[in-house]
Amino acid sequence: MRLSPAEVQETASFYAHFRLLDDHEAAPAAVLRRCTGPACSMRPLDLGALPDGVMVEDVPCTGLCDHAPVALAGKVPVRRADAAKVARALAEPYSPPMPSGESFPVLDRCLSGELPRDEALTELERAGLRGMGGAGFPTARKWRSVAAQPGPRLVVVNADEGEPGTFKDRWFLENHAAQVLEGALIAAWAVEADEVYLYLRDEYADLHKGLATLIRDLPGDITIHLRRGAGAYVCGEESALIESLEGKRGLPRQRPPYVAEVGLFGRPTLVNNVETLYWVSRLLAEGAELFGNEGRNGHHGLRTYSVSGRVKEPGVKIAPNGITVSELIDEFCGGMEDGHVLAAYLPGGASGGFLPARLQPPLAFGAIEEHGGFIGSAAVVVFSQADDLRAVALNLARFFAHESCGQCTPCRVGTAKSVGLLAGPAWDRDLLDDLAGVMRDASICGLGQAAPNVWQSLFRHFPEVVT
Numbered sequence: 001m002r003l004s005p006a007e008v009q010e011t012a013s014f015y016a017h018f019r020l021l022d023d024h025e026a027a028p029a030a031v032l033r034r035c036t037g038p039a040c041s042m043r044p045l046d047l048g049a050l051p052d053g054v055m056v057e058d059v060p061c062t063g064l065c066d067h068a069p070v071a072l073a074g075k076v077p078v079r080r081a082d083a084a085k086v087a088r089a090l091a092e093p094y095s096p097p098m099p100s101g102e103s104f105p106v107l108d109r110c111l112s113g114e115l116p117r118d119e120a121l122t123e124l125e126r127a128g129l130r131g132m133g134g135a136g137f138p139t140a141r142k143w144r145s146v147a148a149q150p151g152p153r154l155v156v157v158n159a160d161e162g163e164p165g166t167f168k169d170r171w172f173l174e175n176h177a178a179q180v181l182e183g184a185l186i187a188a189w190a191v192e193a194d195e196v197y198l199y200l201r202d203e204y205a206d207l208h209k210g211l212a213t214l215i216r217d218l219p220g221d222i223t224i225h226l227r228r229g230a231g232a233y234v235c236g237e238e239s240a241l242i243e244s245l246e247g248k249r250g251l252p253r254q255r256p257p258y259v260a261e262v263g264l265f266g267r268p269t270l271v272n273n274v275e276t277l278y279w280v281s282r283l284l285a286e287g288a289e290l291f292g293n294e295g296r297n298g299h300h301g302l303r304t305y306s307v308s309g310r311v312k313e314p315g316v317k318i319a320p321n322g323i324t325v326s327e328l329i330d331e332f333c334g335g336m337e338d339g340h341v342l343a344a345y346l347p348g349g350a351s352g353g354f355l356p357a358r359l360q361p362p363l364a365f366g367a368i369e370e371h372g373g374f375i376g377s378a379a380v381v382v383f384s385q386a387d388d389l390r391a392v393a394l395n396l397a398r399f400f401a402h403e404s405c406g407q408c409t410p411c412r413v414g415t416a417k418s419v420g421l422l423a424g425p426a427w428d429r430d431l432l433d434d435l436a437g438v439m440r441d442a443s444i445c446g447l448g449q450a451a452p453n454v455w456q457s458l459f460r461h462f463p464e465v466v467t
């Protein structure tokens with residue numbers, strides 16, 4: 001394959017789901033991954049006695065926060081896990097969920113010429129659809145930039161969802177896979193790409209078979225390649241994802257992927273999130289009016305919130321864009337758990353920083369920045385008086401240190417240093433401010449730039465907790 005041992009070694013050692021074995025060392029009989037995400041940490045999982053040869057790994061968020069505590073027994077997700085369910089999952093054969101036959105009405109209209117390209121793009125603009133992977137870039141504008149690059153072009157579906165607290169993309173792939181794939185094929189048609197790559201995070205390996213079946217039966221000439229990640233959060237960043245698809249370590253690049261020289265295989269590449277593509281299909285089926293008056297508190301449209309933590313009914317909630325956290329909890333989540341009062345929340349997962357209950361900005365793009373955070377992929381994790389925010393912050397800092405790709409010094413060294421500082425009895429504000437400044441200013445990608453939100457938001461909104 002014309003690969004040097006160093007290239008193999010650096011790639012194999014980069015991904016958490018690859019295992020390097022010494023000569024004659026046997027692979028474990030089974031791997032049990034116990035989730036340590038923010039919601040699962042509220043409900044610690046006691047595994048009891050496990051069969052011989054099972055290797056237990058504590059891992060970052062597994063993307064099922066509404067079913068905490070969660071474990072992955074090999075490929076099998078164990079929801080609301082306890083020792084008995086885990087033992088069963090390790091022992092019994094598993095049948096993955098399979099989607100049934102689907103139709104693709106919007107795609108048919110696109111391919112037959114009934115819906116012209118420009119009309120489709122205008123409709124997405126009228127709806128104001130923005131990227132749901134976290135950055136919120138206007139979808140139609142991105143499609144136009146990609147289409148303006150010389151072909152051949154590619155489309156990538158980003159199903160690497162790894163932000164702690166986010167689980168909406170899993171839900172869309174479980175419940176609306178056909179609409180997501182239809183959205184991907186419409187995107188490919190709109191930018192005139194003839195191939196699509198779907199990059200599925202390895203924690204969702206149980207969905208692989210069902211997706212492969214659905215893809216096999218798709219209409220049209222566009223090829224969809226289904227690829228599995230190998231356990232690296234940073235590969236959700238679009239340029240790292242492209243590196244990973246090319247078989248390398250997931251090191252983010254510094255240019256947008258629609259420019260040919262940094263796109264996948266040197267081709268201009270459109271990267272869209274799973275949820276974005278779901279909305280493409282639904283908006284073009286139902287019209288931009290679907291988003292018309294649905295927003296709340298001055299915002300527009302619908303969006304999905306992954307709600308977890310101390311609420312009665314956690315889950316994926318399709319709700320008015322711009323809803324506040326208390327509206328979301330009371331109207332969509334059955335209220336707070338008994339005995340718990342809202343104290344704090346993460347509006348946008350680990351990266352978006354903490355907010356206190358007294359601050360209730362609209363949960364929408366651009367509305368949280370004035371408080372020092374952001375909505376990102378709308379992973380709303382709810383904490384109560386029972387939660388130790390310093391301990392949560394340390395957990396999240398460990399996550400970033402674990403997931404830093406190591407390419408740039410501010411992030412590689414900064415995330416490791418932050419863990420040491422946050423683990424101490426008193427937080428050194430001057431030092432942590434200084435560290436945050438360097439990481440924000442000088443890190444290459446969003447991981448290193450956003451990691452300081454963890455402690456900076458506690459200094460800003462919860463001084464009583466950290467001093």
Ligand SMILES: Cc1cc2nc3c(=O)[nH]c(=O)nc-3n(C[C@H](O)[C@H](O)[C@H](O)COP(=O)(O)O)c2cc1C
Pocket residue numbers: 130131132133134135136137158159160161162163233234235236237238239271272273274276277445446447
């Ligand atoms: C550290 C990091 C992790 C990311 N993880 C994801 C992810 O898991 N899924 C995703 O769709 N976008 C993720 N993104 C955003 C992508 O880079 C990109 O903006 C997105 O896939 C574009 O699709 P969209 O316009 O449909 O949102 C991440 C960004 C960063 C900086």
Ligand code: SF4
Pocket residue numbers: 234251252403404405406407408409411412443444445446447448449
């Ligand atoms: S900021 Fe962190 S994750 Fe991003 S390129 Fe630098 S070291 Fe890698």
